[in-house]
Amino acid sequence: MYGNAYIDPNEKAAGILAGEDPQKLAEFEARIARGEKIEPKDWMPKEYRKQLIRMIEQHAHSEIIGALPEGTWITRAPGFKRKLALMAKVQDEVGHGQLLYSAAETLGKSREAMINDLITGKSKYSNVFNYPAFTWADACVIAWLIDAGAIINQVANAKGSYGPYCRALDRICTEESFHLKYGHDNVVTLATGSPVQRKMVQEALNRWWPPIMHFFGPSDKISNHTEILMRWKVKMATNDDMRQQFLNMYVPKIWDLGLTVPDVNLKKNEATGKWDYTEPDWEEFKRVINGDGPCNAERLAVRRNAEERGRWVREALNTTDSKYIVPLA
Amino acid sequence: MIKSLDPRVNRAEIEQENTIAPLKELDQWETYEVFHQKKRGDQHMHVGIVHAPNADMALLFGKEQYGRRGLSVNIWVVRTRDVFTTDYDDSDIFDTVPEKQYREAGGYKVMDKINKYKKTVKA
Numbered sequence: 001m002y003g004n005a006y007i008d009p010n011e012k013a014a015g016i017l018a019g020e021d022p023q024k025l026a027e028f029e030a031r032i033a034r035g036e037k038i039e040p041k042d043w044m045p046k047e048y049r050k051q052l053i054r055m056i057e058q059h060a061h062s063e064i065i066g067a068l069p070e071g072t073w074i075t076r077a078p079g080f081k082r083k084l085a086l087m088a089k090v091q092d093e094v095g096h097g098q099l100l101y102s103a104a105e106t107l108g109k110s111r112e113a114m115i116n117d118l119i120t121g122k123s124k125y126s127n128v129f130n131y132p133a134f135t136w137a138d139a140c141v142i143a144w145l146i147d148a149g150a151i152i153n154q155v156a157n158a159k160g161s162y163g164p165y166c167r168a169l170d171r172i173c174t175e176e177s178f179h180l181k182y183g184h185d186n187v188v189t190l191a192t193g194s195p196v197q198r199k200m201v202q203e204a205l206n207r208w209w210p211p212i213m214h215f216f217g218p219s220d221k222i223s224n225h226t227e228i229l230m231r232w233k234v235k236m237a238t239n240d241d242m243r244q245q246f247l248n249m250y251v252p253k254i255w256d257l258g259l260t261v262p263d264v265n266l267k268k269n270e271a272t273g274k275w276d277y278t279e280p281d282w283e284e285f286k287r288v289i290n291g292d293g294p295c296n297a298e299r300l301a302v303r304r305n306a307e308e309r310g311r312w313v314r315e316a317l318n319t320t321d322s323k324y325i326v327p328l329a
Numbered sequence: 330m331i332k333s334l335d336p337r338v339n340r341a342e343i344e345q346e347n348t349i350a351p352l353k354e355l356d357q358w359e360t361y362e363v364f365h366q367k368k369r370g371d372q373h374m375h376v377g378i379v380h381a382p383n384a385d386m387a388l389l390f391g392k393e394q395y396g397r398r399g400l401s402v403n404i405w406v407v408r409t410r411d412v413f414t415t416d417y418d419d420s421d422i423f424d425t426v427p428e429k430q431y432r433e434a435g436g437y438k439v440m441d442k443i444n445k446y447k448k449t450v451k452a
Binding site for chain 2: 039042068071072095098099111112115120132133167168171297298301302304305307308315318319322325328
């Protein structure tokens with residue numbers, strides 16, 4: 001599961017490189033151009049560190065918050081085997097959160113600081129998790145299509161330049177392949193089942209389509225800023241390219257099942273080879289990401305509650321000779 | 330109180346405006362480096378870290394984080410602060426290693442010499 005920490009295309013490029021040592025910057029860029037990875041204690045531009053922390057941290061938060069809309073269906077998943085599988089999936093997501101927090105920590109931001117920024121609403125997480133999972137079919141659509149979007153994102157980012165993030169993503173991608181297959185299996189079961197089951201999965205797909213289209217972030221024109229981040233292999237593909245890749249891979253699979261996508265304009269443009277679609281409602285996206293979605297308040301209150309009620313346990317276990325140093329890799 | 334679609338959230342009786350004190354330094358404990366062995370006879374491999382208050386908990390978390398899929402027979406944990414490392418800035422200390430062909434089996438072309446010798450004997 002993954003929230004795309006998209007780069008704001010309006011952010012000014014000027015000043016990004018201000019004050020950087022030109023020789024060190026040249027060596028840094030040459031290393032990346034040779035395909036070598038950057039490791040935690042290497043010299044790096046301030047903007048590289050800042051964007052990576054923001055991106056990896058948001059990714060970690062998304063894993064943790066994403067466990068909430070899915071976790072709610074564990075007790076009500078139909079049948080023992082599906083309960084086991086969903087429990088395993090949710091545990092994986094939380095594990096991914098921990099791997100990602102570790103990768104971000106190597107850049108100098110502590111896990112406590114990241115959690116504090118999450119629960120006060122300062123850091124963002126993937127917008128899709130501000131929507132509720134009404135029925136079991138919603139949980140199935142999330143597991144299939146949100147995880148599919150996540151994989152497209154993560155496979156691209158795993159080829160990035162920062163060693164610890166790449167290593168975490170390699171581990172994560174392996175596990176995500178189970179999530180995708182599990183989600184597909186559940187959607188296929190519903191779609192090939194009774195008329196009631198088909199109706200249920202179609203309605204869930206209708207509900208989740210707009211958030212799925214939002215998932216990769218707003219259209220990003222190649223700005224000076226994005227260009228630098230792509231040269232540094234922080235950002236590996238544009239939001240639009242990833243959205244196209246998703247549509248290309250999954251719309252045919254949805255249609256295969258006789259399900260419909262709630263967008264009358266969705267079709268592959270034979271001339272360009274790209275998909276045409278109705279432009280997603282980016283005003284709603286902005287409104288929800290800034291706190292005004294159906295579940296934002298609940299998600300953060302639940303997180304704060306978990307931190308607060310677990311605090312005495314963590315404190316009781318702590319010892320006075322503990323000493324934090326930044327993880328090595 | 331939050332009214333949720335999630336029955337677990339309703340059971341937990343959570344206030345919506347439940348402001349909490351920020352987590353303090355070391356709330357999440359220190360870190361341990363985790364080494365994982367897939368099967369007997371393999372090397373232990375470094376796989377990542379866990380945050381833990383002590384070695385026992387680090388082993389427990391290490392098992393959950395790195396040993397929940399595939400094969401595992403053994404895990405080691407070491408406090409991050411007890412690991413000594415070389416510096417990437419000093420990686421030039423390894424620069425001449427690939428040149429040391431006399432340390433490699435491939436640096437010895439015995440057959441060339443034997444074939445050359447055989448030719449001279451025949452002649």
